[in-house]
Amino acid sequence: MMQNTSVVIIGGGPAGLSAALTLSDEKIPVTVFEADPVYLGGISRTVRHGDYLTDIGGHRFFSKSRDIEDFWSRILGDDLLERPRSSRILYRGNLFSYPLRAFEVLRKIGYGESFLCIASYVKSHFIPVRPAKTFEDWVVNRFGKRLFQIFFKTYTEKVWGIPCDRISADWAAQRINSLSLGVAILNALTPWRTRSRRVKTLVESFRYPRKGPGMMWESCAKKLMTAGGNVVMGSPVDRLVWDKNTSQWTIEGTNSHGARFKHQARHVISTMPLCDLIPALDPPASEIALAAAKGLRYRDFITISVVVPDLGKDDDGTGGGIFQENWLYIHDPAVKVGRIQNYRSWSPEMVPAVSPGQPERTFLGVEYFCFKGDGLWESPDHELIALAKKELLATGILKKPEHFLEAFVNRQEKAYPVYDETYKDHVWSIRDEIAARYPGLHVSGRNGMHKYNNQDHAMMTGILTAKNIIAGQNLWDIWRVNQDAEYLESPGGKGGLIDPPVET
Ligand SMILES: Cc1cc2nc3c(=O)[nH]c(=O)nc-3n(C[C@H](O)[C@H](O)[C@H](O)COP(=O)(O)OP(=O)(O)OC[C@H]3O[C@@H](n4cnc5c(N)ncnc54)[C@H](O)[C@@H]3O)c2cc1C
Structure with a gap:
């Protein structure tokens, strides 16, 4: 009709x-x-797997627009929680606070590497790539080649599936100011600069619906x-x-x-x-x-949501506990996973309450960036689940295979419009x-x-x-x-x- x-x-x-x-x-x-x-x-x-809830990508509710914030308040009112933003970077077996802390970075990447980072920053400052055509040129010009290699290259290439020297510089110019990672790193390595420069857009808290x-x-x-x-x-x-x-x-x-x-x-x-x-x-x-x-091209996205025991706080990332941040960025080139969410840190109601005396559980989102049709996207669910298990253990986020209790695969087509x-x-x-x-x-x-x-x-x-x-x-x-x-x-x-x- x-x-x-x-x-x-x-x-x-x-x-x-x-x-x-x-x-x-x-x-x-x-x-x-x-x-x-x-x-x-x-x-x-919010994808439901029984009483466990998955958020595709982890959605912070934060806006500079009062009207948008009011819109959200109008819809959900008290069902919106105020959450601290917390994330860390996993790079070559070390967890780095984000924003980076100078002494932690120095200790973990070593004084020699830190010196080289500053030296390469100084070099780029005086001898920049001109014209800066690619993402790589743009970042190297601002932060130096070594910082680019440690904190930009691997993760950016995981996200986009394109070498950094093929991503356009104007896209970097739009993004990096906001991402502020480089500024954070540079501030961490050169603390004397920080007093005059605030890390511009590192939003410290955001709102999040209970469910x-x-x-x-x-x-x-x-x-x-x-x-x-x-x-x-x-x-x-x-x-x-x-x-x-x-x-x-x-x-x-x-x-x-x-x-x-x-x-x-x-x-x-x-x-x-x-x-x-x-x-x-x-x-x-x-x-x-x-x-x-x-x-027009798109980047697709797979989340493998995994039920694990919540063994509590793990301050240095090496103990038995599951990390308590909202998410970890996985810069490590040895694994394919790009980011890992801990949904319980977003909202306790993302996991079901356990009966008294039962061990607590949490729900992790193991995230992979891919292209529809590529090997990862086409892999059957059981292979993706096996990959997530292998990489959770390889990164040390899970300490024992038996902690991997149950898993579900979520595929998101066209998660990112590609700026090529x-x-x-x-x-x-x-x-x-x-x-x-x-x-x-x-x-x-x-x-x-x-x-x-x-x-x-x-x-x-x-x-x-x-x-x-x-x-x-x-x-x-x-x-x-x-x-x-x-x-x-x-x-x-x-x-x-x-x-x-x-x-x-
Ligand atoms: C990994 C990741 C993390 C993110 N994190 C955040 C964050 O922290 N904070 C934040 O604010 N934003 C975040 N975003 C961005 C946010 O998800 C998007 O900005 C938002 O969802 C876009 O809304 P939209 O309505 O434009 O599109 P979509 O969310 O894509 O919705 C489009 C809808 O149209 C439907 N549709 C498509 N084709 C048809 C058709 N032919 N007929 C009928 N229906 C159709 C789809 O099913 C879908 O429901 C994130 C995105 C990703 C990928």
Whole structure:
């Protein structure tokens, strides 16, 4: 049956649901189609394995925008916990505090290596690579070759699967300021510099839903439905037909019963990946836009969630305990794992309570970055579980094989939009095409815009798109939403400085 509604939103992730609630606050009828049959929240969902809860990537709720923080408070109120941010770096068997502490670094990498790091920093300062074209050039120029090799190269290559000399320098320029790792290291090694320089964006605490990030988006959807909005699960959209005579969109897909559905709307907000949106358009997109969509690349992500005994605090990382930080970065080149989460440190409610007298347990997230179709992605679950077990033991995080109690595999496609040499041109071709040929079609969110958005920025793009629709004109340029924007407060936006920080 053909139904009519004013706005259809593709995707029930942070961007789509924030846009939907903003529209329904203004009594605009809205329908959200979500591909997943079970979970809302997109990448920011909570996956349930019985009473154990997995957060894909570990989602800190932190924003510089008051409006976004207020949005979260409105949805979850007291269900949002205030958490300290704590993480450490594992490199060649040593755990380094993050931010680094000077004497710990000196002790662990040795005075000789520290001296070489400072010497190579000084060299890069006086003889920089010009022009700095690649990520490697950019980082080496700022921090020196040795610090680059110890604290940037391995982890960055694990995350992106591309050698650092093939990642573009402008991407580094957008990111490293925010990541501040190099500044932290440099400050640690050269403490006399620290007094004048604050580690800029090391957020010391963040909020977190008691039951993981998905709790936010499930509650948001409930509010939306109470206000009259519609959320349809298990319904991937695969065709969008624009009728210029009626100025209406017909949105088509297959529902959870395998039947085709059609829905009409004046506006569509798409948070589905651009590479899927463009070939779904009718009238068909131009060859240029189709080729651009095909050229966009993504990095995929596997989490192996593991139940282990929680043996308590382990101050130096060498005792019998499980680390108590939120996560560890694994810079060690000897293992494939990139990061390990301890979900219980995010919220005690991520693991079930044990009966009195029973040993405590926690839930670890062993994270691997990969490309869909590569060996890791294609490995059967039992091989991935065996790999996680081997690497938890190899890194010393688990001391005994019998501590590996139970494990579950979670695959996340398109976790990261890749910023390679061609992505900008591709995104521009697509933006031009949509603006010129498809009125009422709006893109928002992370993969929806192929933009490295954290969820607050993804939400902001959704909310501002909704506000543009409400206003009947483009008051807000959502492409300029960025890390420093207090965007919701100032139409026209004064931001436009740099892209959001990464969560890696
Ligand atoms: C490892 C990792 C760690 C992260 N950590 C943080 C963090 O600490 N803090 C933070 O703020 N952000 C973090 N992020 C970023 C955050 O996950 C994203 O910014 C956010 O989820 C983007 O929201 P979105 O709605 O744009 O997209 P998504 O979350 O991708 O949601 C899109 C939704 O659209 C649905 N969909 C796709 N195609 C279709 C279709 N054809 N039809 C219908 N539905 C469709 C998907 O199923 C999904 O539910 C992290 C991301 C990763 C990968």
